[in-house]
Ligand SMILES: Nc1ncnc2c1ncn2[C@@H]1O[C@H](COP(=O)(O)OP(=O)(O)OP(=O)(O)O)[C@@H](O)[C@H]1O
């Protein structure tokens with residue numbers, strides 16, 4: 001399958017604009033920044049077809065080596081550029097290299113788009129050479145395109161000074177490729193003919209194109225492709241010990257961690273958290289801390305020894321139980337799966353189960369019956385609906401029912417409410433207890449159409465709807 005690049009129209013237009021400027025002798029800089037895998041390289045690799053006639057595309061790469069290659073990205077140009085620059089680069093004389101750059105890209109040179117990839121990993125000599133170019137390129141036929149990962153730039157990084165210099169360049173463009181949308185993931189999933197659900201893939205990857213491609217290739221959004229685990233762990237391992245410890249404590253919480261819990265798990269951990277945030281591993285908002293990608297969280301947990309996972313879950317459980325109103329589902333998760341706290345599971349499990357099985361219950365109790373014609377006025381007055389059916393929220397979506405046209409039945413449906421009948425096989429819309437005389441499973445055991453004993457006691461005599469042909473029925 002050919003590599004497809006989606007949702008990058010604006011970025012490609014900006015790059016094409018920079019190339020046009022360069023062809024007209026108005027040199028410019030384009031910065032492309034974003035996290036690993038967001039698609040910086042894919043973007044610059046797609047600009048070949050957008051260049052004006054006669055414009056060259058040159059690329060050099062900064063390698064993430066323990067000892068960076070001196071002038072590494074420029075040395076990649078040897079053979080693709082003129083003799084003066086190539087010879088200077090081979091000799092490695094820095095002053096000569098700068099002169100060679102002027103000869104190659106200066107006013108007398110052919111228009112060029114020079115891409116330098118991953119400048120966060122550039123050696124000092126390369127950063128110097130880039131600063132030399134940035135200071136002079138305004139009148140040169142050169143578009144300098146730099147890609148970098150923002151999360152790799154710590155406080156004293158040499159690239160900071162270069163970025164400061166670029167801030168003063170007229171026409172400089174800053175591109176920040178966004179994560180892919182669900183629609184783009186759907187297209188990629190269709191092209192990959194995978195059985196993974198695009199919505200789930202988007203949720204676990206956060207739309208990061210590299211993660212998306214790997215999960216689609218694995219065909220399973222629930223797992224953790226080893227390639228992703230390796231990529232994430234390479235980043236995690238570079239954290240300092242304190243940040244790593246905090247990240248591990250938070251990683252066992254499978255959702256954004258509310259700030260009170262963060263503070264309980266990592267008191268005085270704000271500096272450590274900030275470092276992990278700068279590394280692009282977590283996202284911090286005033287209310288919560290979450291992993292930038294669910295897959296990253298999974299990778300961190302998977303790399304923790306079981307003993308460490310258990311300890312982390314116990315820490316979360318203790319913090320949850322110290323709150324006056326602990327969230328039952330969270331408690332059960334941490335108690336049951338790892339911490340082995342049977343007492344907490346027994347105490348909170350039934351609560352969590354009840355809450356799960358009755359969504360929207362509170363809303364139903366508070367609202368009116370939803371507009372049943374027999375009791376609308378009473379609903380407005382705030383008393384219970386006359387029809388005796390449960391209160392129903394207007395806002396909580398209920399089970400969709402088929403649109404039914406009712407016709408006179410000439411008899412009573414089994415719920416006793418009607419005198420109207422649905423087309424055969426459809427339950428009575430009033431209480432769904434009958435269908436054209438056929439009984440459907442009834443939710444309650446008491447006699448249909450009759451109030452429960454407790455409701456009978458509460459109802460004042462004469463208030464219960466009289467059974468007459470003229471009475472208005474519930475048609476919902
Ligand atoms: N816009 C896109 N549409 C579809 N797939 C994309 C897109 N961008 C990137 N990809 C896919 O994501 C993968 C990673 O992209 P790329 O290598 O460009 O990321 P990167 O930002 O350069 O990462 P790194 O910082 O690690 O160099 C690519 O191999 C490609 O398969």
Ligand SMILES: [Mg+2]
Pocket residue numbers: 040041042117
């Ligand atoms: Mg790249």
